[in-house]
Amino acid sequence: MSDTEFRIALLGNFTTELAGNVLRDECVKAGLEPSIYNAPFRQYHQEVIDKNSGFYSFQPDLTILMFDIGILCPECFEFPASEDINGNWRETRLDALCDSVKTLVLTIIANLKTKIIINNFQVPYHTPSGILDNRSAMGLKRMINVLNMRLEDFAAATDYAYVFDYNGFCSYMGHDGLEDGKLRYLVNCTLSYPALRQLGREYMRYILPLTSLNRKCLVLDLDRTLWGGIAAEDGISGIRLDISGPGRSYYDFQKELLNLHRKGVLLAVNSKNNPEDALEILQNHPHMLLRKEYFSSIKTNWRDKASNMLDIAAELNIGVDSLVFFDDNPVEREIVKKLLPQVEVIDVPADPAKYCYALKNVPFFETLQLTAEDEKRNSMLEQDRIRIQSKETFKNLEEYLASLETAVTVMPADDFNMPRISQLTLKTNQFNMTTKRYQVSDIKTLLGAGGCEAYCCSVSDKFGDSGITGCCIVRSEDGAARIDTFLLSCRVLGRNVEYSFLAAVLKRLRDRGVGRITAEYRPTAKNRANADFYKKAGFIIVRSDDSATLYELREGMPVLEFDYIRVIPGKGEEMHG
Amino acid sequence: MDSEFVGFVADILKIDPSGLKAESTAAEVPEWDSLNHWVIIGKLEEKYGIEFTMDEAIDFTNLGDIYGLIMKKKQG
Secondary structure, eight states: OOTTEEEEEEEESSOOHHHHHHHHHHHHHTTOEEEEEEOOTTOHHHHHHOTTSHHHHHOOSEEEEEOOHHHHOGGGGSOOOGGGTTOHHHHHHHHHHHHHHHHHHHHHHHHOOOEEEEEOOOOOSSOTTGGGGGGSTTOHHHHHHHHHHHHHHHHHTSSSEEEEOHHHHHHHHHHHHHOOHHIIIIIOOOSOHHHHHHHHHHHHHHHHHHTTOOOOEEEEOOBTTTBBSOHHHHHHHHSBOOSSSTTHHHHHHHHHHHHHHHHTOEEEEEEESOHHHHHHHHHHOTTOOSOGGGEEEEEEESSOHHHHHHHHHHHHTOOGGGEEEEOSOHHHHHHHHHHOTTSEEOOOOSSGGGHHHHHHTOOTTOOSSOOHHHHHHHHHHHHHOOOOOOOOOOSSHHHHHHHTTOEEEEEEOOTTTHHHHHHHHHHOOTEESSOOOOOHHHHHHHHHTSSEEEEEEEEEETTEEEEEEEEEEEEEETTEEEEEEEEEOGGGTTSSHHHHHHHHHHHHHHHTTOOOEEEEEOOOSSOGGGTTHHHHHTOEEEEEOSSOEEEEEOTTOOOOOOTTSEEEEOHHHHHHO | OOHHHHHHHHHHHTSOGGGOOTTOOTTTOTTOOHHHHHHHHHHHHHHHTOOOOHHHHHHOOSHHHHHHHHHHHHHO
């Protein structure tokens, strides 16, 4: 028997042949020589009980149990008789269903050394009781959810059985993608052909690690892959990588890569770049999640990428067939595919917004358990991580807001945040006092002319960081200051951070000896809800007409602040003292 | 029937395209069993971006029928 041979038996209560067919294709694609056994239609029970059955003589390496709950338990899909309306009968039915699956698995294992995948059960969206389903003690959905949880507990306690989240798969495919009436009614197959194909791919998440064909290392390009733009042309401050805005897609992609790294997948870089340009970004870009030390091998040079792949494999002492390649450039992908067919090359979508999805969709990095090494790494990470759970209930809004541990970080404008500041002025409508729109070049001109300063803020709380979500532009003249622009993204409103941000800026001005500070509110169709902001903050009205209200804050006048919001000076700030 | 269509079906059945004619029926082609019939239907739906109804799928008499219906659906 060759070591690529792999035997799969399908036991189901519907026609499994089509599923077997697509699974065979997927196995062949992965380099296996599959044999598939389909238990005769609806005879899985007899097959498992009879030790001389075709199933046992087939000697599968993997057995997949696929049961359609509607066929297994048709009475559950009928409107309950009045005496059964509370659903208590379902408790009994649930126990019986769970036991029957367990018995089946235990009988197989007593007679055969095989791994077993148990498809969990699809929770239907439509139920006979409709919206009343979740008001009875044991509705249909609850029944199947509980059943699924029990199956997970059962399987997790074994080293041979795994639950495949078939229910999750059904939601992922969506009703229209899942069903094909023809196949259901003519062939007794409950899944459509495209759904079957996808199902085959999902099973590979188990089959690859079972056959040690899962991959060890993900090799990544840099430009237009880990960040937007080109390092050599755009430089560290010009590339697109941010915790908000379009640069966020690259940040999120890096987050997914970080998850893989934590799971034990090696990361490597294979990029056509000047090493110093790439390293500058890897080490110093404020939003780079994957620093140099996360990569087990870094190849930034102008050689062909296939040669780099060979070097990476040699350096990490793994086979070329353990590598997966992710590169936005289709030409590079094609070269690697041609020259090194052992490398899995991911079909990277043209749109960087879809990178995360493309990465999550590949089955190459699954493991059946974490190794001791993985666990050690994770326990270290765990110490750094703060667990967030907000279970308390709150008596009033203030108490709730205080519990959020909100912090406002105020930073002066710099090359990194200037594009975001400009974007905020261009896009913010609701909480925007003057609605003045500024391009990046406008802000540069303003700041360059002197007598003008710009700040931005990011808001964090115990749930995370909003990124840069507010900005303030101040012009000074003869010891007085005028607030030219003050705005906050609506994402962070409703928590009084606008007052803290303003107070922080005002304090900075007053510390510098500025006495009189003026501010302006210009009404638009969209910002009226915040017309009284400056008044609430402590300013007085100087004059007002249809087009604008002018406010003033004189020396010594108190400013509204909230002691539960922490104000943190940003990085650039400390330098000023 | 165009050669792309015939080649596609022959590929599923793992036979030579010359073995398929417009008059070919499942009964005449040994590889065209009931399982492969549904694989053909599924893959053709995917390839041509069409959907056969249940009635259509049971009324096919020969390969030319299937091809004709696909062309009609593509135009419609």
